[in-house]
Amino acid sequence: MLKVQGHPNRLGVRGWAVGGRWGLERYLYTLHRLTGVGLILYLLLHILVTSSRAFGQAAWEAAMGRVSGPVFHAGEYLVFAAFAFHAMNGIRLVLVELGFGVGKPIEPVYPYKTSVDFQRSLAVGSLVLAGVLLVLGTLDFFVLD
Amino acid sequence: MSDAKQILYRVRRYDPARDGAPRWQDFTIPRTPGMTVLDGLWTIKQTLDATLAWRASCRMGVCGSCGMLVNGRPRLACNTQVSELGADVVALAPLPNFDIIRDLVPDLAPAFDAHQALMPFIVREDVQERENPTGEFGQSAEELEHYLQFSYCIKCGCCMAACPTYATDPSYSGPMPLAQAHRYNADTRDEGFRNRKETLAGERGPWRCHFAGECSRVCPKGVDPAKAIQLMKRELVLDYLRLRRAHASAPVAPKPKDGKRRPDVPDAPARTV
Numbered sequence: 001m002l003k004v005q006g007h008p009n010r011l012g013v014r015g016w017a018v019g020g021r022w023g024l025e026r027y028l029y030t031l032h033r034l035t036g037v038g039l040i041l042y043l044l045l046h047i048l049v050t051s052s053r054a055f056g057q058a059a060w061e062a063a064m065g066r067v068s069g070p071v072f073h074a075g076e077y078l079v080f081a082a083f084a085f086h087a088m089n090g091i092r093l094v095l096v097e098l099g100f101g102v103g104k105p106i107e108p109v110y111p112y113k114t115s116v117d118f119q120r121s122l123a124v125g126s127l128v129l130a131g132v133l134l135v136l137g138t139l140d141f142f143v144l145d
Numbered sequence: 146m147s148d149a150k151q152i153l154y155r156v157r158r159y160d161p162a163r164d165g166a167p168r169w170q171d172f173t174i175p176r177t178p179g180m181t182v183l184d185g186l187w188t189i190k191q192t193l194d195a196t197l198a199w200r201a202s203c204r205m206g207v208c209g210s211c212g213m214l215v216n217g218r219p220r221l222a223c224n225t226q227v228s229e230l231g232a233d234v235v236a237l238a239p240l241p242n243f244d245i246i247r248d249l250v251p252d253l254a255p256a257f258d259a260h261q262a263l264m265p266f267i268v269r270e271d272v273q274e275r276e277n278p279t280g281e282f283g284q285s286a287e288e289l290e291h292y293l294q295f296s297y298c299i300k301c302g303c304c305m306a307a308c309p310t311y312a313t314d315p316s317y318s319g320p321m322p323l324a325q326a327h328r329y330n331a332d333t334r335d336e337g338f339r340n341r342k343e344t345l346a347g348e349r350g351p352w353r354c355h356f357a358g359e360c361s362r363v364c365p366k367g368v369d370p371a372k373a374i375q376l377m378k379r380e381l382v383l384d385y386l387r388l389r390r391a392h393a394s395a396p397v398a399p400k401p402k403d404g405k406r407r408p409d410v411p412d413a414p415a416r417t418v
């Protein structure tokens with residue numbers, strides 16, 4: 001095969017935001033990745049803090065003291081928001097990636113109706129559910145406390 | 146949309162012999178009714194700059210050569226009218242996620258390599274019948290529906306340029322090759338699922354796709370690669386759980402019994418391979 005040395009033009013992380021038609025599902029894709037990374041970072045922090053228990057009560061209380069300020073409370077709220085989205089969107093992705101809701105192969109007749117259109121109600125539904133979870137979480141965090 | 150007599154083409158240029166990096170160049174050309182983006186490129190080449198390079202052949206959305214970024218979206222230049230863009234500027238750049246060979250010409254070879262690695266052809270275990278066919282493999286109209294939509298792909302690469310996963314992960318096969326893998330997996334004449342599975346189960350396979358759906362939105366042929374990929378994932382999961390019911394392989398269809406060759410139709414030429 002002919003090998004040519006071209007100029008690199010891969011979009012990289014920019015491709016998560018540009019390069020296509022700015023559909024809702026692309027934003028969900030990007031948000032799913034960002035919230036996923038956020039949740040992993042939280043999990044590491046969580047393991048770090050709770051593991052201090054192994055070093056006795058004083059170490060545990062010191063560690064808990066360090067993560068109890070308003071900044072961490074706000075951080076926890078963000079973690080909850082990330083969880084609400086990641087969980088609900090994740091359920092949609094499991095369904096869609098198992099081929100549910102994307103429709104059967106069809107004869108493409110213009111204007112094309114794609115699998116993205118077929119599963120749109122699932123996407124909206126998962127966002128609504130995430131919103132409901134978030135409202136409940138907000139009440140729990142800031143009102144009922 | 147304006148009804149101006151002129152239109153501004155802003156074209157991404159890159160000449161490996163001269164330019165260190167791609168640059169933009171502006172051309173103002175006459176705007177004519179029914180003019181496609183590709184028509185404008187020809188006008189520039191004929192009247193303003195003969196060195197401008199791009200790929201095109203059929204100029205009717207069939208060959209898949211003229212995929213490029215048109216005002217930020219991957220589209221076919223020949224299949225896009227300037228008027229439908231609703232803009233006074235036509236900004237053209239080579240399809241991203243591929244190296245630029247020159248101007249608007251991307252190096253699609255990695256996509257074709259990934260395509261080839263997934264065996265985009267009918268695989269049969271019966272090598273004898275495959276190499277020396279005694280007839281056609283029979284297939285019902287309903288079985289055809291399982292893959293027909295995906296077989297309309299013209300390998301233009303627009304979906305690869307739009308895919309956010311392919312943008313960050315060169316090892317991912319991408320929507321075009323994966324949709325074609327499913328096109329053959331879903332074909333009742335094919336027996337290659339096991340062979341393709343080797344690649345599909347790994348990091349080049351469909352598991353890097355998380356249904357951003359951009360591939361299906363930009364596809365100029367309505368192929369809907371995202372659909373093919375999700376349907377293929379279901380097959381792979383079912384196979385992993387040992388619940389997949391492989392389709393029965395299409396047998397060689399019986400020859401029509403009382404058909405007669407018309408005397409004015411010549412015999413097929415002898416085989417050359």
Ligand code: SF4
Pocket residue numbers: 297298299300301302303304305320321324360363364365366367368369370
């Ligand atoms: S699936 Fe569509 S966009 Fe992708 S290469 Fe084929 S025709 Fe082009």
Ligand code: SF4
Pocket residue numbers: 307308309310311319320353354355356357358359360361370371374
């Ligand atoms: S649906 Fe999958 S293959 Fe298509 S653009 Fe999205 S991530 Fe890429």
Ligand code: FES
Pocket residue numbers: 200201202203204205206207208209210211212221222223224
């Ligand atoms: S020139 Fe063939 S698809 Fe555009």
